[in-house]
Amino acid sequence: MKNNIFIDINDGSSSEFLQVVTPKSDKLCNLTCGSSVVVEGTLATAPNGRMELRANDVLVIGTCDVNDQYPFLPRKQYSPDYVRQYLHLRPRTKSFSALLRLRDIASTAVVDHFRARNFISVHTPILTSNDCEGAGEVFKVQPDSVELLKSMEKDSIPHEEAFFNTKAYLTVSGQLHLEALARALSKVYCFGPTFRAENSKSRLHLSEFYMLEAEAAFITEIEDIAKEAELLVKSLTTALLDKGSKDFSVIGASEPEWLNKSFTYMTYDEAVNILQHNEKLFTHPIKYGDAFSKEHELLLVRHNNEIPLFVINWPSQIKPFYMREYPNDPSKVAAMDLLAPHVGELVGGSVREENYAKLHSKLPIGLNLEWYLELRKYGNVPTAGFGMGFERFLQCVLGVPNIKDVIPFPRWPHNCGL
DSSP: OOSEEEEEEOOSSSSOOEEEEEEGGGOOTTOOTTOEEEEEEEEEEOTTSOEEEEEEEEEEEEOOOTTSSOSOOTTOOOOHHHHTTOTTTGGGSHHHHHHHHHHHHHHHHHHHHHHHTTOEEOOOOSEESOOTTOSOOOOEEOOSOHHHHHHHOOTTOOGGGTTTSSOEEEOSOSHHHHHHHHHHHSEEEEEEEEEOOOOOOSTTOOSEEEEEEEEEESOOOHHHHHHHHHHHHHHHHHHHHHHOHHHHHHTTOOOOTTTTSOOEEEEHHHHHHHHHHTGGGOSSOOOTTOOOOHHHHHHHHHHTTTOOEEEEEEEGGGSOTTBOEETTEEEEEEEEEEEETTTEEEEEEEEBOOOHHHHHHHSOTTOOOHHHHHTTTSSOOOEEEEEEEHHHHHHHHHTOSOGGGSSSSOOBTTBOOO
């Protein structure tokens, strides 16, 4: 303006900017968009009714030369693909800082929700000797120092096992450890990083992501653990809306239409029947006994009027070894997948097989899980549990197309920068 300079400042705690007014005579020649400042002055009400800071002194403590390859010019919109090239600077963009605040709200809501449901928080290991799913999608862990490994080598122990006396991996799931803990604490959950060595660059996959997993004792019906998953999803979503409404608006998200509706249930057989009646819509038609692809999952959600639904009673041959067989139909297991808009599968869970003999017969060859079998020998109780990818939850509720845009520093094949 004629006599004043107006500066918008933001400290990251809110999507709102504070307007600073300083006399033009101060000649802030080294102040540009992106600079860091310390401002001293008096808070007052601007003519438009909003609060402003009338500055007595403005000190530039970190200059930003926007003409020296700074990737984000003022008042210009950039695509998520472009912004993702600058992960170290991405948090400075208005939309991504809003996303990070929403992520923080959801993280806090996890603790609040589970505490209200009498679940105990536990820390399951990141380093583990088992591949829970048995799919081989694990990252192997061993010291980088060859000298250290040589100093620890023993007869008959392979080089890669010298440190722990066993192969070690980054965890793909805390479920098996939760099952052990649930037999002492009844209701437990964990929330931490999980790793999958999949060669996928899709909009729904990461090599490192955060997983919410819960396990409860004395549950024998799949609908009971599915209800816990539904309560969790709705509780976190409500917290985001109640505490992050302004940031919701910044990223262009809106309240999910399903929030106040009951999630529905559908058997695997019913789902396959629907998919086969719509096979012309798919790149790859489905036959009975197949797992669902993403296009299959999303069609089922559309068929359900965009309301999340649980698919239950799955064929045993396409589900992991630890899921409980139905006594009246051994070809099926008490499993559930929660399918949701935008992402397809959001939650996966099951009642766990408590029969020692059946579990022993289904253990994949090479998995050293004698301790897991022993849980069924000593004071056993039935348990059930589920896991939910935290980033997929955020995608689902916030409508973010790419999972790489709901985590601060995404890792995917050929990308582990910073």
